[in-house]
Amino acid sequence: MVSASKSDRKPRAAAAKRAAKPARTKTPAKSKTAAPDYSIAAVERALDLLLALAQVGPAALGPLAESAGCTRTAAFRLLRTLQGRGFAIQDEARGLWRLGARWGVLGRAAHDQGALAATAAPFLAELGHALGENVYLRTREGLEAETVTVFQAEPSLRLYSNAGSRGPLHAGAARLLLAYAPEAVQTQVLAQRLPRFTPATRTDPVWIAADLQRIRARGYLVTADEVYPGVVSLSVPVRDAAGQVVAELFVSGPSMRMRPPRPRSLLPQVLEAAAKLSRALGAHVAAPAEASKPPAPEPTFRQTPAPAYASRV
Numbered sequence: 001m002v003s004a005s006k007s008d009r010k011p012r013a014a015a016a017k018r019a020a021k022p023a024r025t026k027t028p029a030k031s032k033t034a035a036p037d038y039s040i041a042a043v044e045r046a047l048d049l050l051l052a053l054a055q056v057g058p059a060a061l062g063p064l065a066e067s068a069g070c071t072r073t074a075a076f077r078l079l080r081t082l083q084g085r086g087f088a089i090q091d092e093a094r095g096l097w098r099l100g101a102r103w104g105v106l107g108r109a110a111h112d113q114g115a116l117a118a119t120a121a122p123f124l125a126e127l128g129h130a131l132g133e134n135v136y137l138r139t140r141e142g143l144e145a146e147t148v149t150v151f152q153a154e155p156s157l158r159l160y161s162n163a164g165s166r167g168p169l170h171a172g173a174a175r176l177l178l179a180y181a182p183e184a185v186q187t188q189v190l191a192q193r194l195p196r197f198t199p200a201t202r203t204d205p206v207w208i209a210a211d212l213q214r215i216r217a218r219g220y221l222v223t224a225d226e227v228y229p230g231v232v233s234l235s236v237p238v239r240d241a242a243g244q245v246v247a248e249l250f251v252s253g254p255s256m257r258m259r260p261p262r263p264r265s266l267l268p269q270v271l272e273a274a275a276k277l278s279r280a281l282g283a284h285v286a287a288p289a290e291a292s293k294p295p296a297p298e299p300t301f302r303q304t305p306a307p308a309y310a311s312r313v
Contacts, residue, residue: 045070046078050099051282053088054242058098116247117149117163119280120238124151124249127273131251131266135273136161137238138174139247140181143189145174148247160228160252170194170208171201172226173233173250178208179215180237180245186212200225220271222263224255232258234266236274241282249274 045068052067053059059067065075079097082088086102110116120137128135128151135151138161145168147161161167169178169189178189190205202208215221220236235250251270278285 045074046082049075049078050082050087051241053097053099054282055284058091058096060095061097064097116281120149120247120249120277121151123273123277123280124149127151127249127251127269128153130269133157133251133253133257133266134159136173136250136252137247138177138250140169140177140185141166143169143185143192145169145177157253160231167227168195170203171197172223173221173235173248173252175202175208175211175223176215176221176235176237176248176250177245179212179221197227198225198229200229202226220267224258230255232263234258234263234270236267236270238274239278239281239283239285243283246281249277 048068048070049064052064056063056067061072061076061079064079065072068075070078079088079090082100083090085100087100088097089100090097116139117137124135124137132153134153134157137148137150138145139148140146144166146166147163149163150159150161152159167174169175169181171194178186181189186209190209194203194205194208195201196203202211220234222232222234224232231252232255233250233252235248237245238247238249240246249270251266275285
């Protein structure tokens with residue numbers, strides 16, 4: 001039997017070694033379009049803790065750490081850091097933590113720099129493009145409603161309110177803001193002589209007070225003809241990180257395009273847009289479950305004669 005030469009044995013040994021090696025799997029190449037992650041874990045924990053302070057504070061260390069999803073040790077060190085800069089305060093007697101007064105400076109600066117309008121702009125644009133209607137964002141300023149920003153779906157659509165314009169809280173879409181205002185504000189508004197804009201304007205304080213409860217119960221408002229004849233509005237609340245209603249998002253259009261059942265059919269999209277904006281403001285808002293609710297009656301879209309109490313307003 002002829003034995004293999006050394007030169008023959010070397011290639012065979014190399015081939016056997018290669019066969020014994022497990023095959024290498026190619027790792028998928030990183031997507032060139034993936035955005036780089038610049039987040040800093042410590043900053044994220046601090047922000048989570050601040051949101052917890054806003055939502056559950058004043059509170060003890062334990063509940064705050066649990067709400068922020070961090071350890072008590074991490075929460076304590078972050079709170080002490082914030083305390084040193086005036087952004088957190090501890091009640092030494094009870095051990096409760098609360099937000100510091102220096103946040104007021106940042107809040108006013110954010111307001112002056114148009115933070116709410118800038119945050120809302122893409123959500124209003126998305127909704128306006130989807131519905132083909134103008135979309136508005138309005139807040140309460142004292143005893144008035146102020147339009148913060150407007151998305152005009154197309155130039156031919158009439159604007160019923162411009163950014164910066166103010167109006168009363170009792171009539172039209174602004175009544176939703178009154179529904180979520182403090183009780184003292186509601187009392188003060190309803191104690192005034194309420195102006196009438198059209199025969200359909202509601203000015204009876206007893207009726208309005210009852211309607212404020214209905215608005216809070218269903219979570220939205222549809223009005224017709226109350227400020228401008230032939231105009232229908234659908235408004236829903238927008239909440240902040242503390243769960244407070246800080247604005248209303250509403251759609252307005254002429255009654256020829258907003259006859260029932262269209263306002264009702266637009267409600268899920270308007271609610272979803274408001275939920276997205278609320279989440280962008282830090283609110284914990286679940287997806288709207290409007291489809292499971294029984295339909296609410298639509299308002300009458302014809303101008304009605306002024307009620308008997310008009311003579312005293």
